Amino acid sequence: MSWIGDTVDSIKSIQIRQLLTQGVSLGMIVTSALIIWKALMCITGSESPVVVVLSESMEPGFKRGDILFLHMSKEPIRAGEIVVFNVDGREIPIVHRVIKVHERQDTGEVDVLTKGDNNPGDDRLLYAQGQHWLQRQHIMGRAVGFLPYVGWVTIIMTEKPIIKYILIGALGLLVITSKD
């Protein structure tokens, strides 16, 4: 347990230059994470290249806490694809499967209806008032791959924000008191 003594010693002996250096390295870590995120947004063509599954509406395929990798290409939307979309006025994106497609002859624009695999009915109830179909602009991406369980970290941090603060506080303390 001597690391507690070490920690207290190192807090007492903080020098300005060392502090600034560590501040810069912390900043570097944060900005490289941001760069990776933005690069992923460019590569996948989607505003949100990774989403966490929040509801049970796609069980047993996707459970709460899974993460989905999204990709948005120019190819037309077809029945069976699992898409992530935002309804006007709702923040949280929804991940469901396309069950109906009507594509216009002249413009190539498309009307799409979605449904969660585990839901009894289609998503018309979820769409905005008076909206019967989704169009391409509502769709953020198609799910192309997934990893189970990894998203629980995000769910816990969103639903119990105190854990987020504890984690950031502990990380900050670790960075400040580390000897190199």
Add this chain to the structure above:
Amino acid sequence: MHSFGYRLNALLTFAVTILALMCAIASLSDNFNTPSPSAEIQITNINWFQKQPQGNDEVSLTMNISADLQSLFTWNTKQVFIFVAAEYETPKNSLNQVSLWDAIIPAKEHAKFWIHTSNKYRFVDQGNNLRGKEFNLTLHWHVMPKTGKMFADKIVMTGYSLPEEYR
């Protein structure tokens, strides 16, 4: 350099990296599987064919669906989602895809089946173009893995058509 904190950090980083690598390899192993599924759909009856008050045509039909999708399953497969869609063209729409029925196959034993069913979802057109319409029935499948990349494909069966008159 050899404190508890550093050792824990190194151990956790290594564990997460190895786990990610195993998930990637599991997903890659799915590429070695060459599936050879087969399916057949017969329309046994057109139950009714009406124009709705809003002006859209609607059909209710009963089908026999038989399929053998066992070759789609690998050790990394969690489930296979299948659905039957009617595809057709109208003057207004270059493509219409309407899902009529779907199912989840949780394991290889259930992947060879025969079912007699009416359409689970309503077959409604955008407009009243369905009289005498020729359409394809496609059986789509989506392989959802335990981890990694999802695969999807379909079988297109042509030669179906709707009656010339409402009934």
